[in-house]
Amino acid sequence: MRGLLCSPLPMLLFLLQPWETQLQFAGPRCRSGPLDLVFVIDSSRSVRPFEFETMRQFLVGLLRGLDVGPDATRVGVIQYSSQVQSVFPLGAFSRREDMERAIRALVPLAQGTMTGLAIQYAMNVAFSVAEGARPPQARVPRIAVIVTDGRPQDRVAEVAAQARARGIEIYAVGVQRADVGSLRAMASPPLDEHVFLVESFDLIQEFGLQFQGRLCGKDLCTEGGHGCQHQCVSAPGTFHCACNPGYQLAADNKSCLAIDLCTQGTHGCEHHCISSPGSYFCRCRAGFVLQQDQRSCRAIDHCSFGNHSCQHECVSTFAGPRCHCREGHDLLPDGKSCEARDLCNGVDHGCEFQCVSEGLSYRCLCPEGQQLQADGKSCNRCREGHVDLVLLVDGSKSVRPQNFELVKRFVNQIVDFLDVSPEGTRVGLVQFSSRVRTEFPLGRYGTAAEVKQAVLAVEYMERGTMTGLALRHMVEHSFSEAQGARPRALNVPRVGLVFTDGRSQDDISVWAARAKEEGIVMYAVGVGKAVEEELRQIASEPAELHVSYSPDFGTMTHLLENLRGSICPDKETQA
Template sequence: VHPAVSQLDEVEMVSLVWKVVVFGILAAGSQGSLPQPRSHRRVSTGRYDLSADLESVEAQSEKATRTNCKNRPIDLVFIIDSSRSVRPVEFKKAKEFLQDMVDSLVIGRDATRVGLVNYASTVKIEFLLNTFFDKSSVKQALGQVEPLASGTMTGMAIRTAMEKAFTKEAGARSASMNIAKVAIIVTDGRPQDKVEEVSATARASGIEMYAVGVDRADMASLKLMASQPHDDHVFYVETYGVIEKLTSKFRETLCGLDPCDQGHNCQHICVNSGDSYICKCHPGYILNPDKKTCSRADACTQGHDCQHICVNSRDSYVCQCRTGYVLNTDKKTCARSDPCALGHDCHHICENSDASYVCKCRAGYVLNTDQKTCSRSDPCSQGHDCQHICVNSDASYMCKCEVGYVLNPDKKTCSQEMRSEISEDACMCEAQIVFQKKVQSAIQELTRKNILF
């Protein structure tokens, strides 16, 4: 007997009646399987001799369980047998073992997800893969699980986990994502229902089964549940007092080697991907075709929401507008600009013109050569149709005639003024006066015709 075992007190010896732990790992092809431990598990007459490795395990266990491995994401479901034969102190040890397992993994929405199925003669799903996404919550939930009752319906528990715990609705990720699915079952000795058929179905669906028995566990049942080769998938320990020492063994299986830690040629970031790794770049950079080096990203070519012009700015971009437009407050869309509203130096009137403006003058004024100020206009100098004299009048003009002429009714042309001396002689007859007026009118008419033609 190993010294570590011989020193156990009576209470601890009573608790050393561990059962079976079955690990199921979904293998998505050869790349979906978890890496096998580097050291080969030794099996003697169908049982793993833990005591031979106890010294090295004791030295490494605490460090292994407290260190997060950079494992690939896993969908992990614990299946615990809480039948009456599992005493409270033993059930507590079982939960502590599972908590140690969780402690050695990276838990998160995009990392490892954990669920729990509790069973005896009935099956109860305590929490699913999409219930908790942080390590502390998972460990707390594991610690709060209570035993159910009598019975050891291991086969029913395996089927429930396979059909309900590993579904998309329960938080399991699709096989195309190449994420392993793991089920850990803790059972009390010999199953009370058939496990061979359901285990075969699980293995055929891609689940890799690991079985760990404690004390009185039935080795034949363990092998019926476990995948081949049994040397790598069947474990056995003598007591509950040393079951936590298996944590480092399973950690080695779940974590495997860290490809990035083994060395890589990524310029920026190395990300583990299965048994290998991929390179990624810091924000603002894109991966070059060699899949190793990075170049500064052209943010605009990656897609933008600028209405007019996208301009790269460090690791992002800014929007600008074409000439004649201004950027709206949303910093994305553009509106036609109003240069006059932004300020101008026009004396009278400012009118927008594309991206600039022009100055104009009010009626009666003309724009000066500086194209900004205005002066009172000279309509006559702008052109007129007066026969004799043009006279400015506000914003227009009027025509006048030279001395000796009178303005005709068209307000433009002029006619010679005819002066008649009307005698006041009483002897002058009325016929003479009429004749003089007719002559004067005839002369004016002839004068008008000469001007027009």
């Protein structure tokens, strides 16, 4: 606290000066930083009219020493007595002339002295953002200058402490009868810098000079040592740090951190957001290119470049072009050429005999002498009943080895149209020349594949032609249950098929007749020099259905259809 006393002569000279000349504070305008400055003026009845006019001129003179503007110092004025009145808020005027005009139009309230009420109004209203104060995050100093001439009629200590706690710096100026204790209770520390006491309103300009000195003190930013990474913003007696655009102040209030706009979730990038200080840009994943909107991504069409060399089709992938073959084709190891696929090896075709691949499809074939059925897969076989079939094959010297191989192939073609199984058709094979040999009996093999493999393994005997001996062996042994024939009680047909190329060297009549008597249905197939009379003697009646002949081994396959129709008669024929 300090008192300001003047000798009579200087005082007289001062009073003789015009008001506005007296109160023009020397020195440049305060440009140390923006402020939100509110004057709280006591206009109670104790302030006489000429004293109030002095206070009004004091305010005008003080304004002229401030750098006033929306981005510099904003000024508001309130007056109080028993009530509080806003002369103009912080955001009302940006020109000094408008402020001066409002101050000159002030009319005192001339009532009590409710200083605590005025401080509360300043804290809750005058320094609100709605009234024009800048928000706290802007870090603009808030300063209240309270000018009073008496003792408050309400409590000021508690409300002043609340105001200071909210960051309002309070200067308390007492004139004449002001209570020093109340001034100290209102002001911010240190008190010797924030409490002023003058003996009369005539001397209040001394406070103006000192107050202006406070506001326009040293620029701490220019003296260095502030530690701000980007910007130092000076304020009266203090400073604060600020960051460049795209950065935000760190917890130490000095360092600056780049603002990661990507983390805010508003970037709109389809794939990746890459942050840079105060900005960002979008990036696409590999295999994509950024669209014109700089946010969305489009897959790169590698095939459109025209250098893929694919034989059929090009498919663009993230890694580049990839060749693809049309249906029914497979890609070759070079990754570009295509080869027609063998569907028979790649699908479950279901063909009973043979599958033939044809382009994008396939078809089934049947053995010669058999026809493809309506399902397009199966071949006509003896499926109308069970048969025990014994084949007597001539292995004499006249047949010769190469023709014997043709005979074995012919036998297997017969097997192809049979439904070979233990419950279906059973097949046995006997070879004869000068002697008789059972190659395999009826009960040995249960599938056509096994029978055919066994036929191919038969070795050529190459001797005489004892057809009668072979017929006897068939009757006495081949159709016995011991050899695999089914019991007669089951009524399974017994069929014998004799294959020969010449005249028999023994009598055939007895055992040919005996075979028929035993219920064996006999078929005779002759080739080359076979004797028709013997063939008819061997075969069952009628001979037209049971005798077949081919002039040579190379053309005997045409007999298969006749044999199929005979050995496998239609149901109507059986009926």
